[in-house]
Amino acid sequence: MTLRNRLILSVLALIALVGLIIGVVSSLALNGFLLARLDAQLKTATDRSLMSIDGPRPDSPSSGSTGSSGDPAFVGGPGQAAGTLGGFSLGGVVDRAAIVDSAGVLQQLTTEQLDTLSSLTATDQPQTVNLGGSLGDYRVAFDRSESGNGIVVGLPLADVTATVTQLVIVTVLVTIGGLVVAALLGTVLIRLALRPLDRVVATATRVTRLQLDRGDVALAERVPDADTDPRTEVGRVGASLNKLLGHVASALTSRQASENKVRQFVADASHELRTPLASIRGYAELTRRGDFDLPPDVTHSLGRIESEATRMTSLVEDLLLLARLDEGPSIEKAPVDLTRVLVDAVSDAHVAAGDHEWVLDLPEEPIEVSGDGPRLYQVVSNLLANARVHTPAGTEVTVALASGVDASGVPSAIITVSDDGPGIDPVLVETLFERFVRGDVSRFRQAGSTSTGLGLAIVRAVVDAHGGGVEVESRPGATAFRITLPKRAVGAAAR
Numbered sequence: 001m002t003l004r005n006r007l008i009l010s011v012l013a014l015i016a017l018v019g020l021i022i023g024v025v026s027s028l029a030l031n032g033f034l035l036a037r038l039d040a041q042l043k044t045a046t047d048r049s050l051m052s053i054d055g056p057r058p059d060s061p062s063s064g065s066t067g068s069s070g071d072p073a074f075v076g077g078p079g080q081a082a083g084t085l086g087g088f089s090l091g092g093v094v095d096r097a098a099i100v101d102s103a104g105v106l107q108q109l110t111t112e113q114l115d116t117l118s119s120l121t122a123t124d125q126p127q128t129v130n131l132g133g134s135l136g137d138y139r140v141a142f143d144r145s146e147s148g149n150g151i152v153v154g155l156p157l158a159d160v161t162a163t164v165t166q167l168v169i170v171t172v173l174v175t176i177g178g179l180v181v182a183a184l185l186g187t188v189l190i191r192l193a194l195r196p197l198d199r200v201v202a203t204a205t206r207v208t209r210l211q212l213d214r215g216d217v218a219l220a221e222r223v224p225d226a227d228t229d230p231r232t233e234v235g236r237v238g239a240s241l242n243k244l245l246g247h248v249a250s251a252l253t254s255r256q257a258s259e260n261k262v263r264q265f266v267a268d269a270s271h272e273l274r275t276p277l278a279s280i281r282g283y284a285e286l287t288r289r290g291d292f293d294l295p296p297d298v299t300h301s302l303g304r305i306e307s308e309a310t311r312m313t314s315l316v317e318d319l320l321l322l323a324r325l326d327e328g329p330s331i332e333k334a335p336v337d338l339t340r341v342l343v344d345a346v347s348d349a350h351v352a353a354g355d356h357e358w359v360l361d362l363p364e365e366p367i368e369v370s371g372d373g374p375r376l377y378q379v380v381s382n383l384l385a386n387a388r389v390h391t392p393a394g395t396e397v398t399v400a401l402a403s404g405v406d407a408s409g410v411p412s413a414i415i416t417v418s419d420d421g422p423g424i425d426p427v428l429v430e431t432l433f434e435r436f437v438r439g440d441v442s443r444f445r446q447a448g449s450t451s452t453g454l455g456l457a458i459v460r461a462v463v464d465a466h467g468g469g470v471e472v473e474s475r476p477g478a479t480a481f482r483i484t485l486p487k488r489a490v491g492a493a494a495r
Contacts, residue, residue: 019175085154267323281309355393391421418480
């Protein structure tokens with residue numbers, strides 16, 4: 001659950017709790033107040049009833065206290081309200097009782113209702129009793145003589161119950177309305193209050209989308225100054241994030257400066273090494289082919305010097321190419337027929353490794369991209385060399401070309417180089433395109449291979465310079481390198 005939702009629910013829960021407490025306390029207070037007032041009215045009704053009876057409190061019903069039918073006529077005396085209950089209590093038993101209806105007529109209580117009244121303890125304090133039926137709850141009081149006989153008087157609790165119930169209903173409705181209003185206003189207010197936090201989150205989100213792992217990164221993202229007030233919690237978070245981003249920017253700048261120095265050194269060293277290596281190879285070849293007899297061991301040594309100088313020259317050329325690509329894409333843009341590139345690369349691979357099975361899968365129509373033909377040939381050649389070096393004899397290597405779209409939906413040419421070799425160790429897959437990474441751990445490696453671990457790094461650098469992408473999937477028996485290059489737009493001019 002989000003912080004915004006938790007805050008809103010917390011506020012609503014507090015309001016509901018306060019409404020519940022107010023409702024309970026108000027209902028109890030009102031109920032107590034109304035009961036006290038009803039008890040006072042009951043005392044008045046009792047006194048009024050005693051005044052209606054001839055003489056002192058009766059030990060037995062007298063002619064002045066009963067009607068012609070033996071009803072307790074005192075309950076219908078002057079000033080008695082409709083619904084007033086009156087009866088005689090003789091020896092603790094209520095044997096006759098009636099209630100004044102709205103027309104002033106006495107309505108006799110049933111035997112069950114008389115038994116209910118008789119079951120009460122005849123105390124001087126008012127008591128609540130439920131008479132059932134349409135009468136409901138009554139508040140009754142006894143007035144006894146020394147002999148224990150006397151009268152019982154009661155008033156209905158219907159008005160008290162209705163008033164308290166109405167208060168409860170009003171409190172519930174007001175609380176619900178308050179919750180609705182609080183939810184709406186709280187959502188708006190909390191949303192406004194959390195806007196600074198949203199801006200901090202937006203800054204952090206934009207930073208997560210930056211490619212910070214390589215290249216010259218200008219980390220200019222910062223939390224706005226308005227959201228870095230140290231007097232607020234969000235401000236402290238924003239200020240801390242700005243400090244963190246500043247440290248990260250400094251670290252990235254230092255890293256890039258160090259990488260630039262290393263790359264410049266590699267570029268300078270590679271450039272400077274080309275001349276002496278060419279001289280070593282030339283003098284070795286000149287000596288070996290000279291018009292004089294040399295011992296066999298010397299001839300062999302000169303041949304080794306020449307081959308090692310050639311290998312060293314290839315390594316220097318690769319390093320120099322990577323250094324140039326690091327400085328910025330220096331790729332020529334011209335129409336390139338990928339069908340011709342793949343045919344030439346597979347033909348050369350077949351000559352270099354006849355013990356492998358080379359399969360070429362091409363579409364019926366040529367596919368063109370805008371790029372550097374020799375560099376794209378080098379990309380495919382490096383992938384084929386990688387398959388040749390790291391798979392055993394008899395491995396089938398398939399090179400396929402097809403049209404498709406990249407992850408952004410741009411029409412692209414897709415080159416796939418797959419083999420059924422032993423596969424690549426999953427540990428190496430993540431770093432496979434980094435420099436000087438070799439697949440010796442899980443892939444078969446031919447004895448005497450001169451791999452330097454730069455081939456796949458060149459593949460990625462050249463493909464990136466063309467605006468494409470390269471990925472690899474591998475498992476035992478199935479390894480596939482997939483290159484995606486933007487297709488050349490129809491009618492695009494060469495640059």
